[in-house]
Amino acid sequence: MIETESLVHRYGDGAAVDGVSLTIDDGEAVAVVGANGSGKTTLVRHFDALLEPDEGSVRVDGRDVTDDPVYARTRVGMVFQNSRDQFVAGTVGADVAFGPENLGLDRSEIDRRTEAALEAVDMAGRGDERIDRLSGGEQARVALAGALAMEPDHLVLDEPLAGLDRSARESVLGHLDALAAEGTGLVVVTHDLRDLVETVDRVVGLVDGRVVLDEPTSAALDRLDEVGVRDPRC
Amino acid sequence: MLTYEPGDSLAHGLDPRAKLAVQFGLAVAVFAYPTARGFAVGGAVALAALAAGRLSPLRVVRTYWAVFLFLAVGPLLGGAALGEPWFRVGPAVESLRSVARVIPVVFVGAVYVRTTPVRETRAAIQRVVPGKVGRLFGVGVGLVFRLFPVVLADLQATRRAVHARAGGRRSLRDRVRRILTRGLQRSFLRADRLALALRARCFAWNPTLPALAFRRRDYATAALGAALAASPLLSLFP
16 A cells, blocks of 8 residues: 655755645556646655655555665556666566566576566567667566566556557557556556546546545546546547 | 677677686787787687677677777877878887787677676676675676666767757857767766666665576686686796
8 A cells, every 4th residue: 555644745946746645555546647747757756765755754555665665666666657767777688687686586586577577568588689679669568567577566657658659558558457457556647548547446636746636537537627637538 | 889689699608707707818918919929819819709799890890980990090199200200100010019909809898798788797797706896896887888878879869969950060069069068968867867767676786696607618718718818927938
């Protein structure tokens, strides 16, 4: 479970996240929506202890992420907006194995996790391929596999469909649906709900760093204009 | 930019420690013997390494053309004089001999980079250099290998962007200033993003490293490296 309590994060004088209190249960699929600059990315980076709160707190399974960032990062996997920013190795297998290697696991367990993660994103047997020679959709799937190899309870995906063509979007969406069905919690940051309506259970909307919308998806669709997001039914 | 490419060549299958031993030995040997025989041995080792890695020497020259250009300028500068006769052959030849020592090392280094995954290099370094120093060195090498191609690609992208909008009509100084300034900004941005990615993925100073194993051919390769490194000792026995 991810909990934030009165979370505030400031850049200079302005608050990018302003007093956000949220609870995201295990297995829940949540969309965090809002216009550009509304604080979505800043908010979710706190879930992974990549930022430190100016005020308030963030807990994962009851543990404060500031006190135990490694725990937070193993339970909450992060997939960056630009997949290329996430890669720390040149080949698919080396990159996916990077996280488990950092946990100090046995080589056999690292290999098992790497193969399972690649299998989950339909990239099995492609561990030796160079990442920079993959298509954008394939790179997105490798980034997803890198997060999955940590076997997290929650996956945070920052604009996972941005910049992908139709077939790549459908491929990534298919994998997200499968993960949600298996019980992995999803937190999807987006400003476009079109393809995600069927995937998420709940929508959290931000305006100027504040939560102004927190409803089940069906109810949230009628209020998306309040957060500057287009109604996907239109 | 030459980076690791998966493959099944002989060099791909070698343990990185054995490959590093040959590199080290070759560097020692060519610097100890700046003679025709020394160059011949260095050239032979370089050619053998290129064949073992199935890497074309032309590709290495194309990739590292700036290095080769720099090396080529050395003898010209070495021979240049401020007065009559303006160019002296003796110092130029001496400089050429110094430069020639570097060339086989560049070729063998290129083979290493192309055939060795970065994390295996890190593992090799940490096994050869124990303790914190080895960890620091291994991580440093890994980060350089990861960041350098990205930064180079950024510089090339900036250069293309300058030319795409008729930037070629501006002065060389202006273009260089723009490319370097933008390149520096993007380098810091890349470094920042890489740091974020490393944190998000639980970067550890002491991770589980890839298993390395010496096989028969690795012993033979390492023996070659040791022989090259020990070759200067022969001069002690006239």
